[in-house]
Amino acid sequence: MSISIHDVSVPVFVNALRNMSAWLDKAASEKPEADLLLCRLAPDMRPLPAQYQMASDSAKNAVARIAGIEAPAMPDVEASFAELKERCARTIAFVESIDAAVLVSGAEREVELKFPNGMGYRFTGQAYLTGFALPNFFFHVTTAYGILRSAGVPLGKPDFLQHLGPPNIQVAK
Numbered sequence: 001m002s003i004s005i006h007d008v009s010v011p012v013f014v015n016a017l018r019n020m021s022a023w024l025d026k027a028a029s030e031k032p033e034a035d036l037l038l039c040r041l042a043p044d045m046r047p048l049p050a051q052y053q054m055a056s057d058s059a060k061n062a063v064a065r066i067a068g069i070e071a072p073a074m075p076d077v078e079a080s081f082a083e084l085k086e087r088c089a090r091t092i093a094f095v096e097s098i099d100a101a102v103l104v105s106g107a108e109r110e111v112e113l114k115f116p117n118g119m120g121y122r123f124t125g126q127a128y129l130t131g132f133a134l135p136n137f138f139f140h141v142t143t144a145y146g147i148l149r150s151a152g153v154p155l156g157k158p159d160f161l162q163h164l165g166p167p168n169i170q171v172a173k
């Protein structure tokens with residue numbers, strides 16, 4: 001049995017973005033939003049809103065590049081939890097709108113990733129997803145989680161994996 005490029009992209013992005021959105025609800029009940037929006041893990045790292053924006057960009061750009069279409073423009077202007085949650089929702093709506101067959105057909109499509117300095121990488125769609133897009137996405141997801149945790153928001157592994165829901169194996173009585 002094989003697993004499709006759709007199965008290892010869209011549901012993964014959607015689950016993590018929904019989890020990230022829920023973290024903001026928990027954070028809002030614990031700490032002043034204005035303080036948390038300024039938090040970062042290290043002086044040379046970007047703050048919390050940028051981590052959400054870059055996770056969003058990673059998800060939407062990945063599926064768009066693999067599908068061979070343009071990703072929707074989402075300027076990095078979010079300055080509140082509500083706006084970050086809306087960005088997560090717009091990203092989820094976009095990645096879910098891509099037909100699974102289009103993503104599957106993009107597994108061998110050439111994806112060229114160029115950086116502002118002119119350097120970059122050339123991949124197949126599948127190699128791009130597994131070697132760059134997913135690791136980059138989870139870098140920003142994990143950094144956002146780390147920022148909130150380090151600021152005192154009581155998040156734990158169940159929050160990171162909340163998309164799994166409650167355990168589905170019950171202890172026999």
